[in-house]
Amino acid sequence: MSKFDYLIVGAGLYGATFAHLAYKQGKKCLVIDRRSHLGGNIYCESIEGINVHKYGAHIFHTSNKQVWNFVNSIVEFNRYTNSPVANYQGKLYNLPFSMNTFYQVWGVTTPAAAIAKLEEQKAEAVAKMKADGATEPRNLEEQAQLLIGKDIYEILIKGYTEKQWGRKCTELPAFIIKRLPVRLIFDNNYFNDKYQGIPVGGYNKLIDGLLEGVETKVGVDFFDNRDYWESIADKILFTGKIDEFYDYKFGMLEYRTVSFKQEIHDCPNYQGNAVVNYTEREVPYTRVIEHKHFEMFGTAVNECPITVISKEYSTEWEPGMESYYPVNDERNNALAEQYRTLAIQEKNVIFGGRLAEYRYYDMHIIIEKLLTNRFE
Template identity: 35%
Template sequence: MAERMAEEAGLNVLVIDRREHVAGNAFDHEDASGILIHRYGPHIFHTNSEDVFAYLSRFTDWRPYEHRVLAQVEEKQVPMPINRTTLNMIFGKSLSTDEEAEEFLAGMAEPRDEIRTSEDVVVSKVGQHLYEMFFRGYTRKQWGLDPSELDRSVTARVPTRVDTDDRYFGDKFQQMPANGYTAMFEKMLDHPRICILLDTDYKDVVGKIDYDRMVFTGPVDEYFDFRLGKLPYRSLQFRHEMVDQEQFQPVGVVNYPNEAVPYTRITEYKHLTGQVAPTTSITYEYPSAEGDPYYPIPRPENQELFREYDKLANAEENVLFVGRLATYRYYNMDQVVGQALATFRRAFVETKEA
């Protein structure tokens, strides 16, 4: 938003962030061993949008990277999302065609009359056994709720395949910024009309600044001082470690669905960055009820509360609410970029043309 307002609309922009760095949750930096790590957990860029990819390409070169994830189940590490290889490894099968795998999954599926929850989505597709093996424990850890209590959108994000494609995403563009996300955002903000104020809460300075319009990207309930109550979010805690070996795990991310394991996944960054080094760096990810807000919790009562806040937001003159927290939606990175570009066009281009 800042870059478009400065470059295309010719406006002077002040970017305020309460953290001590730019790039938000996508912030990455070199650790003591020189490995580029993601402070707030792995961010994997993927999109089918040519517009989003073209826009970001103005600010970075790319490194091709196809994300692969394994799940640790029953002493095995198997491809996730579930595919034909997963089924063969788990059940000792030799399914050799898509049709055989489809027939096998159809035999395990337990159709439900109505698909309302995350549990309904998975059980209707792959049955109770695979649901409990891969989804139930992971979801309970991640969200602090059983899948039967969560909107169907949560597990609908993870596909089930009958081929042997072991990529986590199937998007047209699957790349990582060649020099990292922070470098990309620094270049985006490197504009004579943009000033940056870090380590500052906007509420501490907003009364001292003359401005025409605000773009708010924090939690929408916080903007209104929680006057209708708090919107629930899940948070994350991270444990970063440097390991004195060349490789820790075979892929970038290994999931741990078992509820007995306190973390949900381990990330090894060299897979993401392509760096070569005698040591490696990893991050353990622990879901938490407390801490910075990361994930809006998709339940009907939360959406109802957000709709009330959204009415207040729409009534605010000269304030635009953009991003995952401000619009209480579980966006991927490319969706946030798309939302920001669309919001800019509506607010600054189309209104000017009209």
């Protein structure tokens, strides 16, 4: 007889939320993770009293009130508002593209003047394409200039994107940038969602709350003793890499990955903002994260005499590295579909999350999907 109703492979947000909801419905669950900690990529490491987002900045945002109420029922969220800025050759620009950005780039002060400048630059991009004999954008550079014009593309998109993807924008497909947000208001709030914030006390509080009452084991690799783990539960929720589950039967899926260089500075405030993007190609990192700003506001920032920053580097993924972002090109999409076809035939295995579905998910989408699960 099986000991558990569910074995949950992976203690990230998907696995922890699944375990929480199943446990609330009387299911006995065991959560295992190959890492030495719970929480997956939202895990926070406490350094000098600051919750450091070990695997990159995570900001929770949603317009779904049910989702917002659910996460706040686990832990209270603060009022953090994501308002990144971009540094290009020492000058700062507000993100997303808003009236603040247009004023910083062109000196325009009204929406009408901003629209006129945007339309002028878009027309130049169209004319250049026609002169080259093209009727549709042939690469990311042309697509971006059709959407936002040459000036903003050169300052805020080109270098940053080339660092993210490790290749020139003229070598990237146009579909990567399908649209770019343009706001004709002086508003630096990055998200349009109604609710956003960070768990008070960090994301570990959210994970601990979700897994309260659930048995967990860390430092355990499902694949080291697969037969045993498959024997102890009626069903498995698998949140790891789908190609690994099938022993790379059709080939290995690819990812983009990021790495972080962490620094502790003997000052209360390093850059005055949680996230600063570095958009010129010559700066090797894509952004600098100053973690205290996610949870400390106003005078509280200066009350903590030190600060922790992380410089984020985008690199080509190789086997053995952390797998962050699925590569949505023709080869990988076709390969992922082959694995998904196998997955839907499984009777006792559920595949869920970014790695198991080979799809990138914002956190609120994961919660939203799982709140409709019936746990049969």
